[in-house]
Amino acid sequence: MGHHRKALRTSAVGVVSATLIAGSTLGLAPGAQAATGIRFVDIVGDGGTVLKANVITPADADGTRRYPLLVLPTSWGLPQVQYLAQAQKLANSGYVVLSYNVRGFWQSGGEIEVAGPPDVADASKVIDWALANTPADARKVGMAGVSYGAGISLLAAAHDKRVKAVAALSGWADLVGSIYSERTQHVQASALLDGASLVTGRQSAELRQIFDDFYASNLDKEPELVAWGKKRSAVTYVDQLNKNDTAVMMANAWGDTIFSPNQYADFYEKLTGPKRLELRPGDHATAEITGLFGLPNDVWTDTGRWFDHYLKGADNGVDREQPVRLKSRSTDVYEGYPDWKSVGETRKKIALAGTSTIHTNVDSGADGGVVFLSSILDQVARIPPIASIPLLPRRWAAVWQSEKYASAQRVRGTAELHTTLTPTKESGTLVAYLYDVGPLGLGKLVRNAPYTFHGRTPGKPFDVDLELFSTAYDVPAGHRLALVVDTVDPLYIEHNPSGAQLTFSSPANDPSYVSIPLREQ
CATH class of the missing domain: 2.60.120.260 (Galactose-binding domain-like)
Known part of the structure; x- marks a missing residue:
């Protein structure tokens, strides 16, 4: 088993390296060309950790008005330019958009905390910085992200009531239920995350131990692993999200091999505020990927509509649509349902x-x-x-x-x-x-x-x-x-x-x- 795990991690590093290099080559050019008004900035996060970030303001910003703020934490292993194409589109439609590299990855300081308390505190520090240094409106703050950025966005919204709306794309609400469902380690998914963090970031000693205990199937460590995961799961703080009345949109893929749709659907049922759940064919983050290259994309279109309504007050009908929206793997047709319980009734x-x-x-x-x-x-x-x-x-x-x-x-x-x-x-x-x-x-x-x-x-x-x-x-x-x-x-x-x-x-x-x-x- 030990040789198997080592080989699996080694192969994962190779796959991730190739994927990241290809993604950077393909993804940076269109974003860099479009984002003419971008500023690259340093933001001091929790405990003095420096976070590398970029901010785009609307072209008509002249210092006389405030704009809704969107904060986009990066995905696991991806650089801060990940969202440039979408950030430019959102800025053009009237948002201040700030993307930042989460701690422990790429040029940002610190070590990888896996959406732990320092990551949640970082999000609030980023909001503080944006409100002090951009024409952002403190009453209209939203967060969005893909994968790791989605998980951090949900957790940050539970802990910071300034966040009025969230779009959590291909993320998790239950980390334990995602990669340790029914007490079974999802080893390929975990090895992929492990490999990506070794290539693009700095693992803390705690994270390395978590991975090693996870692979080793150490039952003595199971209570600690579960407690570690629950601390990093939005479902643990769902009462705080409901108290804040945060408008939560979640999107995921049926075949997501890292964060299964079940845990999102279960979490969706626990939310009492404005909410929307979208599920489509694909695997982890594949439904959103074309949007990161600036191409037409249903997930990002609905994300924009969500924020337009809940941050700008636009009467675009998103609040009157069936809130559960599914696309069958066998057709290209969307189906609407009033709630998750009505699906497959x-x-x-x-x-x-x-x-x-x-x-x-x-x-x-x-x-x-x-x-x-x-x-x-x-x-x-x-x-x-x-x-x-x-x-x-x-x-x-x-x-x-x-x-x-x-x-x-x-x-x-x-x-x-x-x-x-x-x-x-x-x-x-x-x-x-x-x-x-x-x-x-x-x-x-x-x-x-x-x-x-x-x-x-x-x-x-x-x-x-x-x-x-x-x-x-x-x-x-x-x-x-x-x-x-x-x-x-x-x-x-x-x-x-x-x-x-x-x-x-x-x-x-x-x-x-x-x-x-x-x-x-």
Whole structure:
């Protein structure tokens, strides 16, 4: 396992290096050409740490009026010029826009805090600086960001009531639920973040230890890891956000392999102020990326409309639209819902009858794909990870299938697995996959999720309830749905002792099933 983790981190560094170099080469030119009024400034953040920043003011600023302020913290591993194209557009429409490199990355000082208290305090210091040094209106402050910038924006808004509106794009509200869902480490996602921070920033000793404990599956450290993550999760401070009545827009991708849509949807339901949730095909930050190059982009268009209404008071109708906006992976059509609970309100159960025993430690061939690459392929070409369901070896994979559907089934929301599991060891990991199976038995991945248990009594059955990652996918008429369960997936660290077996059963008094959320025709 140690050699595996080291190799994974090394490969992640290489991938990230190439990605950042390519992104810088492609992204800086259009931004630099457009942003003619840009000023590069130094801002003293929390504890005296110097943050590198840039600010753009509207062209008509003459010192006689104030403008709404938008603060944009950078994404994990990206430089302060990340938002130049969008910042120029926003400044042209009447905002003071300030982007800053978060501490620990690139030329900014300090060490990486992973949206810890110093990062939250930095955001307030940046707002202070903007109000003192630009024609920004203290009554009209907004924050936005992609990924890391999204997480910091939500946390800052909870702690600084001056922030009236937020657009959190491809971010997290629950860090623990994102990369440690159901006690399972999302190892590819974590290695990618680790690699990026090694290339572009300065890890603190605490962060290095967090990564090492995470990879090592050290259960003694689990309470500390969870507490560390909760401190950095907006869901922990949702009452403060609600008290501030912050207008919160969140956007994410169905296939986000770093921050799943489930944790955003759960958080959305807890918000009581003005709110909007948008979910589209793609992987982490891929739905927003064309906008960073200044190209037309739905996410950034809606971000502008959000701020126009909640900071400028524009009557653009964004507050009257259905607040939950979804785009199916199978179509280019947007759907509106009054709330998340209405998504997939109709449910059909597929019975998981009989008893199936599988051996662990071998990958059956059913996988969630590769971080970034698989969901991007699904976004661009509608080709998700594929497996031949009839050929999956039943020694290592349990398989159940529905009947053929006479009409198309529009899966919307979160599929839920309920089953009875009897292990032969006290720890274990399973991964559940929902497939769209065509006439030839070829299965296209609809969604998946991992589940890990510890401290169970060998031979004693217990209930497993698992939410698969949310999605919007149309199953064609004549196809079936299949649920596959195995124990190994390269996306996750598995906790199956050598030689372990897992038995799935369906007692008469507590039948096993997978519940499929559907949109009515």
